[in-house]
Amino acid sequence: MSELQIGGISCRQLAEEYGTPLYIYDEARIINQAQSALDNFKSDMFETEVAFASKAFSSIYLFKLLSRMGLGLDVVSGGELYGAMQAGVDMSKVYFHGNNKGDEEMTMALEAGVGYFVIDNVMECRRLVFAAEDAGIKVRALLRVNPGISAHTHEYIMTSAPDSKFGIYVKDRIHIKEVIDIIAGSSMVELAGFHSHIGSQIVEAESFERALDTMTDFLLEMKELYGIDDMELSIGGGFGIKYVDEDEVESLGDMCYRMVRCAEDCIVRKGVNVTKLITEPGRSMVGEAGYSLYTIGDMKVSGDKHYIFVNGGMSDNIRPALYEAEYGAALVEKQDLPKTMNYCVAGKNCESGDVLIKSVKLPEAMPGDLLVLFSTGAYGYSMASNYNRLGRPAVVFVKDGKSRLVIRRESYRDQYRLEMGGDDD
Numbered sequence: 001m002s003e004l005q006i007g008g009i010s011c012r013q014l015a016e017e018y019g020t021p022l023y024i025y026d027e028a029r030i031i032n033q034a035q036s037a038l039d040n041f042k043s044d045m046f047e048t049e050v051a052f053a054s055k056a057f058s059s060i061y062l063f064k065l066l067s068r069m070g071l072g073l074d075v076v077s078g079g080e081l082y083g084a085m086q087a088g089v090d091m092s093k094v095y096f097h098g099n100n101k102g103d104e105e106m107t108m109a110l111e112a113g114v115g116y117f118v119i120d121n122v123m124e125c126r127r128l129v130f131a132a133e134d135a136g137i138k139v140r141a142l143l144r145v146n147p148g149i150s151a152h153t154h155e156y157i158m159t160s161a162p163d164s165k166f167g168i169y170v171k172d173r174i175h176i177k178e179v180i181d182i183i184a185g186s187s188m189v190e191l192a193g194f195h196s197h198i199g200s201q202i203v204e205a206e207s208f209e210r211a212l213d214t215m216t217d218f219l220l221e222m223k224e225l226y227g228i229d230d231m232e233l234s235i236g237g238g239f240g241i242k243y244v245d246e247d248e249v250e251s252l253g254d255m256c257y258r259m260v261r262c263a264e265d266c267i268v269r270k271g272v273n274v275t276k277l278i279t280e281p282g283r284s285m286v287g288e289a290g291y292s293l294y295t296i297g298d299m300k301v302s303g304d305k306h307y308i309f310v311n312g313g314m315s316d317n318i319r320p321a322l323y324e325a326e327y328g329a330a331l332v333e334k335q336d337l338p339k340t341m342n343y344c345v346a347g348k349n350c351e352s353g354d355v356l357i358k359s360v361k362l363p364e365a366m367p368g369d370l371l372v373l374f375s376t377g378a379y380g381y382s383m384a385s386n387y388n389r390l391g392r393p394a395v396v397f398v399k400d401g402k403s404r405l406v407i408r409r410e411s412y413r414d415q416y417r418l419e420m421g422g423d424d425d
């Protein structure tokens with residue numbers, strides 16, 4: 001009977017070597033996705049850049065891998081920036097995003113030589129000008145504009161409604177002008193262009209095309225009203241991935257290709273000058289390449305539900321509890337058996353909401369079986385917590401039959417390393 005393998009290694013072997021729960025990444029798949037974005041996000045009319053949105057899975061090993069391939073990096077905090085610095089990534093390709101960047105984070109980023117600050121609001125713009133002038137460091141800025149495009153996705157990952165917490169609404173001329181004026185008065189901050197990011201897990205290119213249309217209209221308005229020209233345009237990330245069999249998703253390469261053609265068309269048609277187009281995929285770089293491997297413990301029937309309990313749960317994957325996210329699963333050593341059972345896969349965290357999959361068809365399971373969840377590579381480990389003092393899983397990368405420990409398992413000792421104990425009272 002065939003047994004599930006990832007990157008040429010059996011899951012059972014990985015479980016024996018590294019223990020479970022375990023995050024496993026198929027490195028070749030990450031490389032393929034990154035390469036297809038690089039290859040398809042290209043134009044003869046303007047420069048292009050693909051920057052990995054590190055929040056999807058921030059790991060030094062991954063940062064090194066992607067930056068060697070030529071990708072830039074998005075960070076949204078001092079912590080993510082610190083990882084980028086440890087990985088030695090080219091700081092000129094780092095984009096510092098996020099609303100409410102702290103003063104200390106700004107100074108840290110300025111001193112590190114971060115390429116771009118993405119400004120969220122007027123107050124932040126003032127603080128950035130002050131920080132850059134105080135430090136005597138020049139920096140390029142993009143202003144985050146909210147184009148008000150509603151992509152079909154879950155409310156919590158939709159970022160572009162007119163009352164969104166992110167950016168300045170595209171029609172809010174007053175605040176946009178204020179940012180432009182503040183920057184115009186600074187010798188240290190340069191307005192390099194504009195940014196928008198409309199949401200996440202967007203599965204059709206059409207939403208991105210609408211965003212490009214709105215943003216190029218906006219660039220034209222900036223040109224006509226204020227003579228701002230030769231702008232860089234970052235169109236954000238948000239490319240969807242396949243979680244369950246029913247999901248229909250356009251490939252990342254195709255969506256990148258269509259976006260660039262659409263941008264070229266808008267630019268020519270409207271007569272605006274864009275010097276560089278930037279995209280920032282996060283989920284689509286790492287999502288489908290990642291797997292969560294668990295060991296099944298106890299099982300029970302409760303009402304009409306057949307529960308499988310796994311040795312992890314919402315502490316290593318909060319997405320089902322947070323966004324009702326869905327996943328597919330398989331029993332590693334019973335892949336070929338008929339799927340005769342309907343199971344509810346629940347974790348061991350103390351919450352009724354700690355259910356990884358509400359209902360999944362699987363062959364009959366037994367305690368000790370290995371269960372794998374598919375497409376957990378994005379916003380899984382990066383959102384993991386120590387809830388109930390479950391240690392965060394280890395992360396391994398596999399490629400060509402070889403595995404590499406990228407993040408070790410969090411021990412009890414690791415978990416209590418910040419505790420002061422209070423014995424000296």
Ligand SMILES: *Cc1c(COP(=O)(O)O)cnc(C)c1O
Pocket residue numbers: 053055056074097197199200201236237238239280281282283284
């Ligand atoms: C989260 C985020 C991304 C990446 O989104 P994905 O859905 O993971 O591709 C890109 N840009 C910005 C500004 C973001 O906040």
